[in-house]
Amino acid sequence: MAKKAPVSARGEPAHSDLKSPVLQRPSAEVLYAEELAALEASSAQQARPPGWRLTPRAVLQFVMGDPENGVAPKFVGRRAFLERCIVSLATNRGLMLIGEPGTAKSHLSELLAAAISGDSSLTIQGSAGTTEDNIRYSWNYALLVSEGPSERSLVPAPLYLGMKLGQIVRFEEITRCPLEIQDVMLSILSDRVMAVPEFQNDQRMLFAKAGFNVIATANTRDRGVNEMSAALKRRFNFETVPPIADISQEMELVQRESNRHLQRAGVPVTLSPEMTELLVTTFRELRQGKTTDGKGIEPLSAVLSTAEAVSTASAAGIHAYFYSSGVVEPEHLVQHMVGTVLKDNPDDLKKVQHYFEHVVRKRSGDHWKQFYESRGELC
Amino acid sequence: MNHAASCADAADRDVQRLLTRLCDIQADVVYFPVRHHSPACAQLVSGLIETIRPAAVLIEGPSDFNDRIDELLLDHEMPIAIYSYFRSEGTHGGAYYPFSDYSPEWAALRKARQRGAITQFIDLPWVSVAHVDRSSHRYADAGLRQGRYVEQLCQRMQVENFDDLWDKLIESEESLDLSDYLLRVHSLCFHIRLWETTISISDQRREAFMAKQILAVRKQVDGPILVVTGGFHSSALAARVEDSTFPETGPLTEESDAEDPALPNVDDRGISLTSYSYERLDSLTGYNSGMPSPGFYEHAWKQRQAGVPFSHQPLLVDLVRELRIRKQTFSTADLIAVETAARGLAAIRGRALVWRSDLIDAVTSALIKDEVEYGCRSPFIDAVHAVLRGTRRGRLAAGTRMPPLVIDIRHQLTSAGLEATREPRDLELDLLVAKDLVRSQLLHRIKILAIPGYVRIGGTDFLVRQEMKRLWESWRIRWSPEFEAACIEASRYGTSLSEAVSSRLTELAKEVDRDASAAAALLVEAAQAGVETMSQELLDRLDELIEEESQFGGIAMALEHLLYLYCHDEAFGTSQLAKVGGLLVHAFHRTLWVLETLGQAGVDAAALRGMKTLLETWQRAEASLNLDREEFISVLERVERDRHKPALLRGAAAGILWTLGKANDEQILADLLMFSAPGELGDFLAGLFAVAREVAQRHQSLVQTIDRLLNEFGADDFQASLPSMRLAFTCFTPREKHHMLTTLFESLGLTTQQPLAPLAVDHETAAEALAFEERLFEMITHYGLEATHE
Secondary structure (H helix, E strand, O other), X not given: OOOOOHHHOOOOOOOHHXXXXXXXXXXXXXXXXXXXXXXXXXXXXXXXXXXXXXXXXHHHHHHHOEHHHOEOOOOOOOHHHHHHHHHHHHOOOEEEEEEOOOOOHHXXXXXXXXXXXXXXXXXXXXXXXXXXXXXXXXXXXXXXXXHOOOOOOXXXXXXXXXXXXXXXXXXXXXXXXXXXXXXXXXXXXXXXXXXXXXXXXXHOEEEOOOOOEEEEEEEHHHOOOOOOOHHHHHXXXXXXXXXXXXXXXXXXXXXXXXXXXXXXXXXXXXXXXXXXXXXXXXXXXXXXXXXXXXXXXXXXXXXXXXXXXXXXXXXXXXXHHHHOOOOOOHHHHHHHHHHHHOOOOHHHHHHHHHHHHHOHHHOOOHHHHHHXXXXXXXX | OHHHHHHHHXXXXXXXXXXXXXXXXXXXXXXXXXXXXOHHHHHHXXXXXXXXXXXXXXXXXXXXXXXXXXXXXXXXXXXXXXXXXEEEOOEEEEEEEEEXXXXXXXXXXXXXXXXXXXXXXXXXOHHHOOXXXXXXXXXXXXXXXXXXXXXXXXXXXXXXXXXHHHHHHHHOOOOOOHHHHHHHHHHHHHHHHHHXXXXXXXXXXXXXXXXXXXXXHHHHOOOOEEEEEEHHHXXXXXXXXXXXXXXXXXXXXXXXXXXXXXXXXOOEEEEEXXXXXXXXXXXXXXXXXXXXXXXXXXXXXXXXXXXXXXXXXXXXXXXXXXXXXXXXXXXXXXXXXXXXHHHHHHHHOOOOOOOHHHHHHHHHHHHOOOOOOOOOOOHHHHHHHHHHHOOXXXXXXXXXXXXXXXXXXXXXXXXXXXOOOOOOEEEXXXXXXXXXXXXXXXXXXXHHOOOOOEEEEEEOOOOOOOOOOOOEEEEXXXXXXXXXXXXXXXXXXXXXXXXXXXXXXXXXXXXXXXXXXXXHHHHHHHXXXXXXXXXXXXXXXXXXXXXXXXOHHHHHHHHHHHHHHHHHOOOOOOOOOHHHHHHHHHHHHHHHHHHHHOOOOOOOHHHHXXXXXXXXXXXXXXXXXXXXXXXXXXXXXXXXXXXXXXXXXHHHHHHHHHHOOOOOHHHHHHXXXXXXXXXXXXXXXXXXXXXXXXXXXXXXXXXXXXXHHHHHOOHHHHHHHHHHHHHHHOOOOHHHHHHHHHXXXXXXXXXXXXXXXXXXXXXXXXXXXXXXXXXXXXXXXXXXXOOOOO
């Protein structure tokens, strides 16, 4: 059901899964219920967009974190970027988050929905098989036949619910839907009304309650699967979610998240700081096409997101535990880089080899040397 | 613990005491802290001068300009700048003190003059600290931007960076009054200083100097003195001037208190006014950056001056106009969206007014419908920045002393005997003669700055490099009425000719987009104008362009230009020059990489030329540049073995390996057999011959194998391979071909060489006959009717 594991949960506190041990992955509004309640209470007297549970500033505080008031940071990103996202949701345009896979777009949309509406569950998952029924509403045919069209026989889909309740609706991977399905959103986003022709008289039109808006995500690698129409683009404000800008923040995140994954998988192995450095530096350099000292290299065509780094690290950890000494060594990283990084473009292999020959070889430090020695695992 | 606490208390009391003193406008020395180019400061400082009527106004500005300070009050069109420059052994430099209409220093200067106060610049001449402080924008705010205090405060105030912080605290607060302003800026700057671990030597020296100036003026005049300096210095100045028991703002080293610190040896120095532009003011980055978006702040200043509340609407109108000029789709609905978003952003940032960053972010949010990489450009963002930047360019009033560049150009032209006359004259120069070379360099510099009157009408082409026996040039010189204006215009590039040329070349290089060969051509141009015009920025930019180049032809051409400069140049003095060598190494590696990723398409004569250049670079520069043999060989081996690469390249790679002795004769012969298909043989040989001409023609069995392969071809196959075979052999001279044939005939035992008999019929008839014969033999084979020996 969910598109992917929450590997991109930038900045989630490590103790979070202790709270609800039963669920594999509780939703943001459950996980952060206390913080949300506190923020709601403290901003109760201030003006806010109609239908919002928190003020825009409190939403920002919730997402970026506010150590002084005990709000944990949940997303690593620039303030201006988040401000723009939140403001977009208060206008009459939807918010479109685009970016490379693994940059925490879905995570961000979940946080925003949880903060603004207190509910991140109104989610439409875009795919080639998404139909209008999944978006608007469908019918319980037994009831429909016996009672005729009524509220009881209607099965609401997320968009219907969002409009009715005045909540944020999330539309994941919108560009995976065929164009005609995407266009269902057109009239709803501009007129904020959904026609239910089966109903009688004044029930025929469902007018959106204040607070309704849409956060869509689209991944830039999949563009071309289905383009978006200009008409739909016009109804969204676009925001590009960039990879994490600061290397130390990224290292911290990768180390924390991969250790958490390993812990969850029951593997008592942790990633050493040296290994994290190897992995994050390599991923960043190959992603940006530039070494840390400013020399240019060839960027890969494969996706090298933070989330990919985390999954490579966890795979290396599991490998080290079950098939090796239990300590993650550079060779494990190289082995698992092959699987996660070298997807289908054979040129990428050349580029990585070139990178090892020209960049890794010249690095000093034992771990870099070992990393270079393990380059044989690359093919 | 208690002790520490009481220390902290004492320190707090000291801090409070100093802050109270700084904010006191009744004192006999009043310190007004500014952020350079802040309109709010400009307005408040004017008001303060009206209120306290100081006897003297002392401004942070170059004290070596004091004797010409009146020149500033002429009727200039803003922005202008004071330009301070020096030249000493092996180094030179220049720095600007730019002023705009809304600069606080400018406002203070004019208002003080109006009120008849003594006005003086009190900063240490830049030349005295240039060796420790290279920042060329003297009104930048590097001291304020960085540091932990600003970082923390930004977080606390929920803003993104120092610019936003300043806007939030000062600029966008319309009702901010003087006492509030003083308190905010003094405590901001003072705390930045307190948190700073070290204060740079340059700042310490400047502050010592400024304090001394203040004390000197103090002795001369009665009545209050107003000191207008960057806020970063105010507290330190007060501490030095007033009372040494004020909290230390950074450790004082002995050096800083030394009387008149020893100047570095300076051969030539000067200071002068020059015109400036908003574009330059805005384009400064990093250590040199000051307040951005001059157009925006000018707008804010004008509205303040007119006493009307700030409105961003006129800027939006400008933005619409700019976007329409740039042919971007921008509907009324979009305008509404931008306006709504801007107001929303201002609200979430807790501001009643739509301010600078709100506008930029609103455009980003509402108009861009695509992925934007951080730091990448988008036409919409470019447009909004252009509007906020403004287009104003300064012009110096008549009667201002000429900028030094103009004087320098005139002086150089006169001493080289190259003054333009009304009668055109032609000049021919031999570049191997030192005197002529100097003149040629001068003329090239003039040409690069686009100063009219000097045209190169002929000479050796150093980009094509075909006729290199004689290195010469010919120029036509003729007086032009535009000459002087163009020289003044060019002053913005620098004060001396060589400096101006190197910044112009850097600018040109920045305009080049993904084209390494064009960039390398610029380097050749720089060489023609003299090696000293190759600035580090130019080289850095070339480095970037080399990195971005992804076409093999392009990068190989760049490599060729660089190789010429590094190894073959006789006239310009670039040969074996380390900085060119660095670029050459980079280009060499990049060429290898592009070669490795090269696919089937786009391989032509230029690619072959590139392979030759690679080999030549290796042969000429291997030793002096420490090129990596292992890497070179391994790349070539991979190319040679790669079945996805075209035969031409694989041939050339094989040829290079053969030449370097990394491939033996058997390997080459084996390769040749692999390429025996008629479509490939010629291409492979063309590649092989192009780089391994010497080895190939001396190699008997190679020619024999080719002969055998050709004999095995059927007539159609032979026809198909003929064009590329012809091309392959064109790289040999007739004599070499003759030699190869002789070897072949000898090895086949054909001793007598008889010329082919001339055809008795015309070639069409002959071709027909051949074709007929061919068909006949085919049919015979087809029906199995060949004659056998039995």
